[in-house]
Amino acid sequence: MPRHPDGPSKPASGLILPRRRFLQLAAAGAAATALPGSAAWAQGARPPKGTRKGQVVVGISQEPTVFNPLRARIEVDEGVHMNLFSPLWSIDAKGNLVPQLATEIPTVENGGVSADGLQWRIKLRPGVTWHDGAPFSAEDVKYTLDLINDTSFPAMLRSGHNLVRDIKIVSPTEITWRMETFFAPYFSVLAWTYIVPKHILGAGGDPKDSPFNNKPVGTGPFKWVERRPGDHIVLEANDKFYGEGPFIEKLIFKYIPDLTVLKTQFQTGAIDHIGLQGITADNYDEAKKYAGRKVTAAPLPFIEAIVLNNERPYFKELAVRQALYYGMDKATIIKDIFYDVPRPTETYLPQESWGYNPNLPKHSYDVARAKKLLDDAGWKPGAGGVREKNGMKLDFTTSTTAGNHLREQTQQFLQQGWQQIGVKVTIKNFPPAVMWGDFWRKGQFDTAMAGSVYSVGSDPDPSERLSSASISAKTGTGQNTSQYSNAEVDALLKASQNEVDRAKRKANYFKVQEMVRADLPLLPIYQWSMIEGVKSGLVGYEPNVNYRSNCWNINTWYWAS
Amino acid sequence: MSGFLLRRLAQSIVLLWIVSMIGFALLHLTPGGPLSQFTNTPGMTDEDLQRLTAQMGLDRPLPVQYLEWFGRLLTGDWGRSYRDDTPVLLVIGSRLGATLQLMVTATLIAVLVGGFIGVVGAVRRYSFFDQLVTVGAMIALSIPTFWFGLMVIYVFSVKLGWLPPGNISPVGNESLIVFLHHLIGPSMVLGLVTTAIWSRFMRSSMLDVINQDYVRTARAKGVSERIVLVRHVLRNALLPMITIAGLEVPTLLSGALVTETVFTWPGMGRLFLDSIGYRDYPVVMGLLTFTAILVIIGNLLADVLYVVADPRIRLQ
Numbered sequence: 108m109p110r111h112p113d114g115p116s117k118p119a120s121g122l123i124l125p126r127r128r129f130l131q132l133a134a135a136g137a138a139a140t141a142l143p144g145s146a147a148w149a150q151g152a153r154p155p156k157g158t159r160k161g162q163v164v165v166g167i168s169q170e171p172t173v174f175n176p177l178r179a180r181i182e183v184d185e186g187v188h189m190n191l192f193s194p195l196w197s198i199d200a201k202g203n204l205v206p207q208l209a210t211e212i213p214t215v216e217n218g219g220v221s222a223d224g225l226q227w228r229i230k231l232r233p234g235v236t237w238h239d240g241a242p243f244s245a246e247d248v249k250y251t252l253d254l255i256n257d258t259s260f261p262a263m264l265r266s267g268h269n270l271v272r273d274i275k276i277v278s279p280t281e282i283t284w285r286m287e288t289f290f291a292p293y294f295s296v297l298a299w300t301y302i303v304p305k306h307i308l309g310a311g312g313d314p315k316d317s318p319f320n321n322k323p324v325g326t327g328p329f330k331w332v333e334r335r336p337g338d339h340i341v342l343e344a345n346d347k348f349y350g351e352g353p354f355i356e357k358l359i360f361k362y363i364p365d366l367t368v369l370k371t372q373f374q375t376g377a378i379d380h381i382g383l384q385g386i387t388a389d390n391y392d393e394a395k396k397y398a399g400r401k402v403t404a405a406p407l408p409f410i411e412a413i414v415l416n417n418e419r420p421y422f423k424e425l426a427v428r429q430a431l432y433y434g435m436d437k438a439t440i441i442k443d444i445f446y447d448v449p450r451p452t453e454t455y456l457p458q459e460s461w462g463y464n465p466n467l468p469k470h471s472y473d474v475a476r477a478k479k480l481l482d483d484a485g486w487k488p489g490a491g492g493v494r495e496k497n498g499m500k501l502d503f504t505t506s507t508t509a510g511n512h513l514r515e516q517t518q519q520f521l522q523q524g525w526q527q528i529g530v531k532v533t534i535k536n537f538p539p540a541v542m543w544g545d546f547w548r549k550g551q552f553d554t555a556m557a558g559s560v561y562s563v564g565s566d567p568d569p570s571e572r573l574s575s576a577s578i579s580a581k582t583g584t585g586q587n588t589s590q591y592s593n594a595e596v597d598a599l600l601k602a603s604q605n606e607v608d609r610a611k612r613k614a615n616y617f618k619v620q621e622m623v624r625a626d627l628p629l630l631p632i633y634q635w636s637m638i639e640g641v642k643s644g645l646v647g648y649e650p651n652v653n654y655r656s657n658c659w660n661i662n663t664w665y666w667a668s
Numbered sequence: 669m670s671g672f673l674l675r676r677l678a679q680s681i682v683l684l685w686i687v688s689m690i691g692f693a694l695l696h697l698t699p700g701g702p703l704s705q706f707t708n709t710p711g712m713t714d715e716d717l718q719r720l721t722a723q724m725g726l727d728r729p730l731p732v733q734y735l736e737w738f739g740r741l742l743t744g745d746w747g748r749s750y751r752d753d754t755p756v757l758l759v760i761g762s763r764l765g766a767t768l769q770l771m772v773t774a775t776l777i778a779v780l781v782g783g784f785i786g787v788v789g790a791v792r793r794y795s796f797f798d799q800l801v802t803v804g805a806m807i808a809l810s811i812p813t814f815w816f817g818l819m820v821i822y823v824f825s826v827k828l829g830w831l832p833p834g835n836i837s838p839v840g841n842e843s844l845i846v847f848l849h850h851l852i853g854p855s856m857v858l859g860l861v862t863t864a865i866w867s868r869f870m871r872s873s874m875l876d877v878i879n880q881d882y883v884r885t886a887r888a889k890g891v892s893e894r895i896v897l898v899r900h901v902l903r904n905a906l907l908p909m910i911t912i913a914g915l916e917v918p919t920l921l922s923g924a925l926v927t928e929t930v931f932t933w934p935g936m937g938r939l940f941l942d943s944i945g946y947r948d949y950p951v952v953m954g955l956l957t958f959t960a961i962l963v964i965i966g967n968l969l970a971d972v973l974y975v976v977a978d979p980r981i982r983l984q
Contacts, residue, residue, distance in 0.1 A: 170942060172752040179706055179720055261723045263706070266713045315753055336762035337934025338836060361835075363932045364942070368834055371821060372932075375833050543704045548714075571713060584714040586707070 154354045154665050159344050161666045162357035163645065165658060166369050166378030170362040171340060174323040174331075175314070176301035177255055179263040182383050185299075186656035187360055190342060191238075192301035192325035195229060195248070196294075198653040202461050202565040204294060207350070208232055208243065208302055208326065212294075215607060224289030224607045231280040235349045238330045241306050244279035250305035252284075260314060266571075267296040289605050291612065295564030298653075302326065328353045328662035338362060354665035370394065379642050383656060386638040388446045388513070394640060402640035404448055405650030405657055408457040409558040409635040411449070413505070413521070416550055417628050418580075418590045421501055426484035428627040433477035434528045435521060437470055441633055444516050449633035454620045455561040455569060457634055459652040461609075462567025462616040467624045477528045486529070494529035502531040503553035506546070509536035514556050517632075550580035550590050557588075558635055565653040567616050570600045573623065591628035676971075680964045684957060685738070691956040692734050695949055701726060702750045702947040724750055737953065746957075747950035749943075756954035760936065766836060767935035770858055770927065771920045773851055777859035778866040778916070783909075785863075786870020790878060791897065801867060808864035813923055817857045817930035824853065834931040854931040858923050862916055869912050873905040880904075907978055914970025917963050 154160070165186070173180045176188035189197075195209040204212045210230045213219020219228050235243040252271055255262040262268075270287040277283055286293070304324050308314045323331050328350065329342035340360040344353045361378055363369040366387055373381040374397050386394045386402065394402045413435070415422045422428060437451055450458065453467040486494040486501060494501045505521070507514045515536065522532045532554075537546065546552060561569040571577050575592035577585020596619055603615040623629075639657060641648045647664035650657050702724065703717055721727050737747060746756035785805075789798040825833035831853045832838070837846050877883060878901055886896045925937035932938075936955060943951040975981050 172749075172754070174752075178753075179703075181705060259723075261720055263720075264712060264716055265719070266716065320753065335934065336759070337766070337938055338932075361932075362934075363834070364929050364938060365932070367818060368821065368930060368932060371826060371833050372835075375825060377833060377835065377838070538698075539704065541698075543707050544701065548707060577714075579714050584718075586712070586714065 153663075156351075157346075159354055159356045160668070161355055162359060163355050163380060163661065163664060164359045164361050164378045165380045165382050165661075166361050166363050166372055167382045168362075168364055168366055168369055168384045170337065170364075171360060172336075175303065175308075175317075175320050176323075177251070177260070177262050177303060179261060182655040183360075183362075185654070186382065186658035187340060187342075188301050189327070189654065189656065189659050190329040190358060190661055191323050191327045191331060192303070193235075193327050194299065194301050195231075195297050197659065198295070198298045198565045198651070200459075200649050200651040200653070202459065202653060204298060204565075206232075208235065208248070220607070222607070224291075224605070225286050226283070227286065228277075228281065228283045231282065232349055233280050235326055236347055237304050237306070237326055238324045238345060239304075239307075241304065242279075243302075243304075243326050245276040245282040246279070247302050247305045248282050249274045249276055250309050251300065251302045254303065254308070254314060255300070264296070267293040268300075289607065291604055291606060292563040292566035292568045295566035295653075298564060329358050332357075348662065350662060352662035352665075354663070355661075358661060373397075373400065373640060376642070379645055380648065381640045382658060384637065386640065388448045388638065391446055391448060391638050394638065397640075399643045400640050401643055402638055403648070403650065404636040405639050406450075406457060406459060406652050407635040407637055408460075408560045408562060408652050410452060410455050410457070410561060411556070411558045411632045411635060412455070413630040413632065414552075414555045414557050414559075414589045415627075415629060416553055416555075416590060417592070418550060419503065419553055421499055421503070424484060425626070426480045427486070427501065428630075430477040430480040430528060431525065431530065432470060432627055432630050433473045433480070434525050434530070435470075435630060435632075436472045436524050437632055438472065440517050440520055444513055444520065445633070448638070449636050452631050452634045453624055454631060455573070455623065455629070456567050456616075456620065457562070457652050460562055460565070460567050462562070462613055462620075464617040464620040466617075467620060474524075474527055481528060488529050491531070492526075492529055493531045500531070501529065502533075504533045504535040505554040505556065506535050506537060506542060506552050507556035508539045508542050510538070518556060547588055548579050548586065550578075550588055555588075559586075567612075568600070568604060569619070570604060573619070573628075574600050589628045591623075591626070593622060593626060596622050673968075673972075676968055680961075680968075683964065684960055687960045688738065688741075688953065688957055689734070692737070692949075692953060695947075695952055696730055696733075698947075702949065705946060737950070741957065746954045749951050750948045751943075751946050751951075756950050759939065759951055760954055760958055763934060763936045763939045766933055767921075767924055767928070767937060769851065770854055770924060770933060770935060773855035774859035774862055774920060774923075775913070775916065777855060778862035779913075781859075782863040782866030783870050785867040787874055787897075787902065789867065789871040790874030793875065798871075805864040805868055808860050813857060813861065813926045814930060816860060817854075817927060820853050820857055821930070834933070836933055854927050854933050857930070858920065858927040861923060862919060865916070865919070866909075866912070869909060870905070873908050874901060877901045877905045907974070910973050910977060911970050914966045917966035918959075921959055921962070 167183045167186065169181060169183045171183045171187045173184040176192050193207045196204045196206050196212055199205050206212060208231055210232050211217055213227055213229055215222055231245055237243055252268060252274060254260050255265060255268045267290050270290055272285045272287055274282065274284045307319050307324055308317050328345055328348045330345045332341040332343050334340045339362060342358040344356055363372055366384060369381060370386050370390055372378050415428060441447060441449060441451055453470060454464060456463045481494055486496045489495040505518055507518065518534050522534060525532050547555060559572065561572045572586050573591055573596060574587060575597050576582060577587040578590050579585050580590060599615045599619050603612045606612050644667050645664060646667050647660065649660060651659050703720055706712055707717065740747060748755055749759055785801050789801055792798055821833050824831040832850050835850060837850055883896060883900055886900050924935055925941060927933065928935045928937040929941060940955050943955065
């Protein structure tokens with residue numbers, strides 16, 4: 108089935124913490140040797156290095172078909188990439204950067220980044236080999252960055268990478284470059300940038316036609332075995348993996364397009380882990396009762412909100428935006444339509460982000476207050492009870508993906524609520540490809556119900572969505588689809604992007620969230636979750652809001668005996 | 669005969685050209701595009717989107733895009749998937765086998781089961797059996813394939829545990845027995861509608877023949893009822909069924925769309941739905957052209973077989 112940019116359609120509940128915390132991949136090299144060699148295979152105990160048992164079948168509802176990790180891709184492709192390839196560093200579930208192909212995260216203290224943030228020096232892990240046995244070196248890192256910036260190569264994301272200049276290979280294990288301007292989110296961008304092999308892709312010929320695309324070679328915990336198109340992909344353990352694990356012999360990605368069938372196959376045991384797009388919220392209670400299965404509501408970075416088109420004349424008034432927020436019965440929506448699974452939010456950042464401001468004013472559902480705000484602002488009830496002022500009516504449309512039943516129910520509920528305060532809303536939904544095309548990006552909607560990620564991976568920078576320089580309808584670039592424009596917010600965002608000190612950035616982002624909460628360019632409803640599950644004997648699954656797939660740590664998963 | 673074939677071939681090419689043009693226009697009339705799935709990716713900027721649009725050639729005028737596609741098709745180049753750059757023919761080829769397995773099995777079920785029901789229904793016209801299967805066929809034709817598929821999984825897999833809950837085979841175990849076990853559910857579902865159709869046509873075709881003079885003559889000569897039915901009635905009644913078989917190709921192809929989705933069967937139907945979802949124009953167009961060719965061949969084959977089976981008919 109088609110999946111569209113606003114991601115999985117049916118959100119779920121709060122984060123359930125994993126049963127035990129795992130050693131961080133950060134110290135993987137050291138940790139592996141530090142593990143007690145006699146570690147028992149009992150429940151909860153981690154298997155000793157080099158022991159592997161069984162296979163894991165991951166069920167997903169879209170088919171991974173893109174295996175060059177730099178190309179345009181979707182979530183399920185990334186789930187495969189993170190097991191075949193390695194980035195310089197990854198992001199753990201707490202938002203910490205964890206070295207992978209780099210030996211340490213570059214900081215001003217360790218000399219990895221100059222004080223102005225422009226000179227970078229990365230030390231690489233020695234002794235790493237590609238799955239075909241060739242040695243990994245700084246040449247591969249340089250080749251990867253060059254390929255992303257190659258104009259003939261259809262790389263997915265170039266932001267951040269396009270600021271890199273003068274890449275120099277100091278030695279096979281050391282590389283330096285200069286940044287045109289400092290771009291703090293680049294640390295996050297690099298955590299999703301998987302390094303590709305120069306000796307294969309750069310061996311001549313167009314990388315688009317390389318056999319690599321159907322038989323990828325990486326440095327990650329699993330090696331490519333085979334793919335049956337339309338059905339499954341088989342990977343096997345990489346016994347030369349530099350990090351921890353893997354503790355299973357085979358990893359299989361099984362494609363099951365229908366969500367009901369996906370759930371049934373999880374129930375009957377045909378799949379061991381139900382990943383994207385998980386179990387629908389209405390089936391959560393039923394799934395919790397499956398024998399021998401554990402289901403988890405994994406948090407996602409998507410924030411569901413009613414996005415207002417702030418260029419519409421009636422939305423230019425703060426009182427109108429506030430009244431709409433007071434007239435929105437968020438608690439009932441979350442409880443009755445979403446089975447109390449997602450968590451309400453007041454901001455655009457996921458609650459797991461280091462930039463998340465927990466001290467924002469709490470929303471309350473208050474019809475009397477909403478009416479008073481509109482009365483005081485001079486909006487008088489007119490024909491049919493619809494308020495109007497200076498010939499302008501509070502009569503607008505709201506749009507979202509057609510066929511998304513939970514969203515459509517939410518719209519109808521909001522429609523009734525807002526009718527009570529004298530606001531007329533007409534529902535006008537479109538198929539995903541229409542909804543999220545120019546209609547959304549170029550600001551042709553009045554209000555839209557959308558789930559979006561406002562941060563850049565683990566980095567809380569929302570410039571692409573909240574800075575006035577990112578209004579695509581005006582500047583031709585950016586994703587500030589609400590057309591929010593606040594000079595103070597712009598200045599804070601700009602300053603934070605060029606700031607090396609995380610504490611200062613955090614303070615700035617707290618302020619930005621306060622201002623956005625006060626201005627209400629969008630009416631936040633909740634943060635998404637996705638209900639995923641594993642068989643009870645499978646240990647190690649841990650949701651990570653910083654990645655688009657929770658397959659990020661399968662190298663540490665194992666079967667308890 | 670060869671003149672007929674040549675004429676049909678020429679007609680087919682014109683037909684293909686029209687089908688592809690309508691398909692292309694409809695596909696591009698549907699707003700949105702191959703890039704809309706990326707627009708909400710964290711970190712995706714507008715510059716990145718515009719660059720990808722240009723790199724995919726989507727910023728060119730539509731007629732130019734169509735003519736380029738059609739020109740290449742004539743030279744045997746079916747283009748490449750927007751999503752993963754794989755040549756379209758390879759993508760289709762990798763899914764063709766699975767769909768053909770389903771279609772052939774479903775057709776066998778329809779011919780054998782539907783044929784049997786139709787023959788018995790015609791011979792014992794208005795009997796209890798005939799009434800029962802008439803109602804049964806109406807129900808089979810009306811129930812949604814999607815729902816029926818889920819019911820089969822629920823009853824035979826979840827409740828009874830007799831059949832696997834879909835999939836073509838478990839990973840790593842692709843023996844023939846296992847494959848046939850997995851084939852039962854989806855071919856039953858896909859075959860249901862065709863079986864119902866087949867039984868109705870078979871019944872009326874039999875009834876047409878049964879009332880012919882030569883059947884009465886045969887009976888009057890004292891030929892045994894068994895031989896009358898098999899040699900005189902059935903053989904003549906099967907003739908129009910050749911055409912029905914040819915016309916069944918589109919029904920089976922569209923049924924496969926749903927069946928393959930419910931039973932996670934890696935065939936062309938699912939590929940078609942996925943590709944439409946991704947707005948993977950080259951693959952959608954490739955599948956459209958390919959299935960159009962299949963339908964044309966199916967009809968052509970039916971016409972030719974008709975002549976082979978019945979020497980009285982001449983193709984002009």
